Every structure is written in C-alpha cells, then in structure tokens.
Amino acid sequence: MSNEGRQVVIPGQILGETSALHPGRGTYVENRKIYAERLGVLNIQDKFVHIIPLRGRYDPIVGDFVIGVVEEASTSNWMVDINAPYPALLHVKEVPWEIEFADTEKYLNTGDTILAKVLSIDESKKLQITLKDRNLFKLKDGHLIEFEPSVYRRIMGKKYSMIENIQKYTRCRIKVGKNGRIWIDGDPEEIEKVLAAITMIEREAITFGLTSRIEEFLKKDAKDVR
Amino acid sequence: MTIVPVIKRDYITKLAEQGKRIDGRTFDNYRTIDIETKVVNKAEGSARVKIGNTQVLCGIKMDIGEPFPDTPTTGVMSTAAEFVPLASPDFESGPPRENAIELARVVDRGVRESQVIQLEKLCIAPSEKVWLVFIDIHILDYDGNLFDAASLAALAALLTTKVPVSRFLKTLNEKERASWQEQLADIYRIPGVNEVPFGSDETSTNQKKVEDFPLPMIEPPISCTAVKINDFVLFDPCFDEEVIADVRLTVATDHKGDLRAMQKGLSGSFTREEIQKVIKGALDNGQEIRKKLNHSIGK
Amino acid sequence: MKSDIKLITDEGKRLDGRGPHDLRKIKIEAGVLHRADGSCYLEWGGNKVLAAVYGPREAVPRHTQNPLKAIVQARYNMAAFSVEDRKRPGPDRRSVEISKVISEALEKVILTEYFPRASIDVNIEVLDAEAGTRCAGLSAAAVALVDAGIPMRDIPVACAAGKIEGQVVLDLGKEEDNFGDADLPIAISPRTDEVLLLQMDGHFTVNEFNQAFDLALKGCHTVSEIQKKAILEKYQSVVAEVQE
16 A cells, blocks of 8 residues: 555645646645645645645535534524534524524524534625425434544545445444534444444544445444344 | 533433443543653642543742741642633633632642641741742643642642752852851751651751752642532543533542542532442542552652 | 853853754644644743644634634743743733734734634643743644644744854753843744744844844744654654554
8 A cells, every 4th residue: 555645735835836737625826836725635636636634623515414513592593503613503494393483492402413404604604504404303312422524524435335334333323414523323332333433534534445444343243234 | 611412411321321431431430540740840840640631730839938927937838720721612811710719729728738748847937938839730631520630730749849949049149048058957957857758758868968858748638529410420520521510529538548628519419328439439549549649759 | 131151162062062053952742632623742942832722713702803814812821830930820911922923923824814703712831931932832833723724824933043142043042041142033934934923132233133034044944844744743644553
C-alpha cells in the first residue's frame, strides 16, 4: 500500500498552478497559484484540487440529513443545535404536527433529539431545518454520540457498504447525521461495538482497506447474522 | 451551556440499571489516574493530574509576609482555582464564579483542617514574618470530577514543594542577609522535630547553612467523589454523568481510615445508606489513590 | 537597569551557551486536549504554553457579532504560578494588550468571511514563563487553529530578536530580557513574510533594527518548520501506524 493520494496538507501549502489545475473546495488562489486553506487530505480528480478536511465544525449544505438537539422552544419555533457554527431554526410550519400558538413545548422541548433536514441557509449563514419529509422524526431511546464530521463519508462507506456492515453485524438501528452525530438503538453490548467501530474509523479514516478491517473487527464474536 | 440530549441521559440511566456505565467501568471504578510532578520550573512545587480526560495543573508559590494577628506564629495558606475558558466551551473568562470558589474552598479545607501543611513550622519572626503558601489550581481540560483531580494535584504539588529560602535571601542586602541567615538557621535547625515531616526527611538533619527545604507536611487525606444518578451511586463521574447527576458527595479519608472532610453538592439528596456506600467506596479508592500519589513523589 | 553579569562573551557565547543566532529549544505537540476543538502544547526554552481553540461558534453577546465576518478573540492568560513572584489570577493591563495584538495578528490569516456573526476563540495559557511568552503563545495558538480545522491562508508564527551589550541576537532568554538593550518580537505569515505583529522596546539604531528584523524573520521560519512538523506528525502518523 502506498499513501499516494492520501497526502496530508496544511494551510498555506502550495498545491499547484491554475494553468494546470482547477481550484476546488478547501483551496484558494493567489497570483495564479493554488494553496490549501485548511488541514486535510489532498484529493485531485479531473484536474480539480480539493481538500477533504480532517478536522473542523460541520459545514451545512441544503438537503443534508442532520441530527439536532433542541436548545430552546419559543412560541412559534425552536432553536436547534446541529453542531454547526450556528444554531438552526425550526419553524412550526416545518413540522408534521398541527401546533397551536405557544404549544411548541408539548411537541419538542429542550434536550429532545430530532432527525432533520437542512432547509435553507442565507448569506449571513442563518440556518433553517425541517421535519417535513419522510424519514424525519423525533428520536427516542438508544444512544447518541458525536464524531468528526469529516469522516462521515468513511462511516457510510462506498455505496453505504460500511454502515450496512455495521448494522448487519450488530443488529442495531443506526441513523448517521452528516453533522457528526450518530444515533444507535439496540442491545447495549452491541451499541458498544458500534462505538468501537466508529472510533476505529475516526482514527484510521485516512488509510486504505478500512472497510475490510472494520468488517473483520465486527465479525469477531458477532451474534448470528441474518 | 452544553445541553445534554434526553436520550443520552436515558441511555446512561438504562445502562446503570444493568450495572454498567458508558465508558465500560463498574460503579466503583476510577478512570486511569496519571500524576506528574515538578512540571513548572517557576513554581516552588507543581503537579499535573489526569483522571481520564480531565486535566488539572496545580502550582505552589511561596512568599514572606505578615501572619494573621490571631495566629502570630503560623504560616498562611490560601487557595484559588481558575476555570479558564481553555478547559471547556462552557467556561467564561472573568472573575471566579461560584463553582470555582466552591472548588477552591473544598480543596483548601481538605488541606487546612487536616493540618496537612505544618503551618506552625513556617514562622520566621512571630507577629512579623511568616511564610505564605499560595495554592493555585488551573483547570486545563474538563471531563468531570474536578474535585478529586484538583485536590490530588494540590497534594502532589505541595508534597514536592521546596521552601525558597535561597530566593528570599537573594532579595536582601548583605547586612540583612547575614542577620536573616542566622535567624532562619536557628528556626529551621530547631524543628527539634523527632517526627520526620512527610515528603522528605531532609529537615530533620541539622543544617549549618540555610537552604531550600521541603514544605513540612503530614500524610494527607485523599478525596473521593461519587454522584447519584437515579438510585445508583457512581464514583469518579465523567462529564456526561456529572451533568445529569442529581447529587454529589466528596469524602476525604486519611491513611488510618478516618474521615477528614466531606462536601455534598447539587440539588438532590442522599439517604443514610447511600452515604455509607460512598464512605466505603472512598476508603477503598482512597487507598489505591494514596499509593499512586506516594509513587508519584518517589515514596 | 544594568547588571554586573556579562550577557555575552567576546567569543559570542551567551549565558545559556547559545550563539548569537541560535534559538532556544522548541517542542510542539498538536491536539493535546479533549474538550477543545483544537489545541497545542508548546515548550520554548523555559516557557510552557497551552493553547486551545473553540469555534467558530455564534458570538455572544449578540452586539459583538459582525454580520460580515467572524471575530477572532485571543485571550492570553498567565497562570498565577508561572512567574517568579506570584501573579494575581485574572487579566491585567499587560495581558489585555497582548491578547489584543495576538487577536489582530491571527485575524489577518484566518478566512473570517466564511463565518459571519461567529467568533473564533483562542485561549492561551502560559503555565511557565521565561521571556518571550507572546511569541510562544502566538505560535502555539496558530497550531491549535490548524488543529481545529479553521480555514486559514497560512500558519502564522512569531519570534523575537534583541540587543544585548550592543550585539544583535536572536530570541532573548531570561536574563537577556531583563538586562538587554532592546527587544523586537514579530509575527509573520511565513508564506509571504507579511508582518502580522511587531512591537519593540529599548534602543536600536536603524541599522541594528534592520539586522534584528532579518534575524527575527529567520527565526520565524525555523519555528514555522517545527510547527508544520508537529501538525503533520499528528495527522500523518495514522497512515504509518496502520500500514505497519
């Protein structure tokens, strides 16, 4: 195995010239030279240079599925922490329930956890989320943990192979938010196993052959797999 | 304020019902404790204590000053704690809030009331000059159980403290120096002390020349903290456990197995049986922690 | 104040054995704290400094928010036990000033326009002090910012040069700081050599200033390499570990 294509880059590092490459996410251009603007892994595809961040807060994109924790209920909306730099607003019109004025607390209150979708982001980064979609709801029971948002893609795996493996071997119900939060429901022993797998993915996120290593780990004393 | 999701709270409770904790420990177990002493050169004594992810640094500074009028022949100690915003997203800069003050006072009491520092041996000239001992606690990383981490750091720092006699003499002019040297030699030769101060035995030997000497200490009590979540008593709470706990109890026990200080915190309550349970756990864990403390200071 | 000790010998040897152009020993470790979004521990001679970054997060109180960009709030604090005579805990005028110039230096390289209304909080704790704490603090803060994944144009770095007994030297030590003739701490963006922080006290001729500036600049670049190595060590080690 080589670590070519898995090069760690740091802010200010020169990545190439605009004559040969196109600047992508996580880069900036100065005097026709492309530089990295954050700590991450270098990724060049079709002449586009990207940085896949290794660290940092969740950067919301419209349509992302996120796991939010309600901070505060007011008369016509809720403020929800989605692990982004800013809290997100959930308006009463964006929930599947008919809510009477000032009745918001009956439905969602401080500390409640929801699976939501990013609805809009304005230029001053004011965020709105919605619960009005299939598969969006208030989460009950289970356990909630946080992970480095940048490893979301590795936790899901290619064509969801990683997350499907984890579900298969642990028989847990799992919801992964793009914002670095995972909700897991199942037998506590199995939940622990999921946690161990997630920790392993986080630690080894920039290495090759991760999916098979995680599968080996999960297979070890796994209960009968359907 | 960090908001604890209800489902996390429920999960911790559900695990507790099965006798488990979120990090795999048993109810009575501590996280890994790591003590490192002499970490700050500028301090007369210092120690960094890690309990799991919690990290606390304690530094001891000494100076010479006036004693209190009602105790003209004893040294003076004071304790302060800084909850610096480096340690937690919820800590704010500014003057210490009530949590920092409570922590400093509990650590202070543990040291003062058990007379861990032999303050009567820190008198230089009655009513005039005594040694001042400043215990400063700096929280570096907050993942629960600051009480135990802070008091352990304070003890490890005190036990490695050298009274800076030479530094004091350096600040004087030659004439003053000679006279103080003599006075100090008188005082510290005398300790007459048959009992060897804890920490080191150097002060029992007669010294011709006055040099820095270890802070005279006796064997200190060790603090152990437990919290109650629903009806379960858990020792050494991590952050997630601590924020959902109903009530907290810190118990300091000495090497003879006696109780030396207690502090109940938070708005919940304990039954008599639960208090007995915490005392028992504090005695058991206290012994283990005492071994670690002694080991860290080379005993 | 003049002292009777000789700070530098005729052969150019300084009290701690360094030559005029030598830095003290520097050790940097990235990602050392659990709660912080990014952190760094740095030793520079007898200085021990810890830096932690929180954010970007919504700035509070609300009136501090800038609708167009993030505010950068560095907070430099000295532990009570970090100096010879115990320092009273909490901010004094000196630490408020240092916090301000460090905030401004860091703000220049951070892409603050990505995070309107937010604040990026940088906490610098000086645990052991021995001359040059602002340079040590700024250099540690820069690594903590990278570790927190904050978007930046460059990794800023600081170093000082000074004058002792008429000679321009790099990175003043303890006695040199107390009894030297001049001190010039600077911080730069090492990619462009833009100056982000500059303070000077004492007495330089213009010629001496130019010498000292060039020397400090060279020092900055040396420290910059140590910073980069520390970051890569932390994040590249994962690849090495698993490939074994």
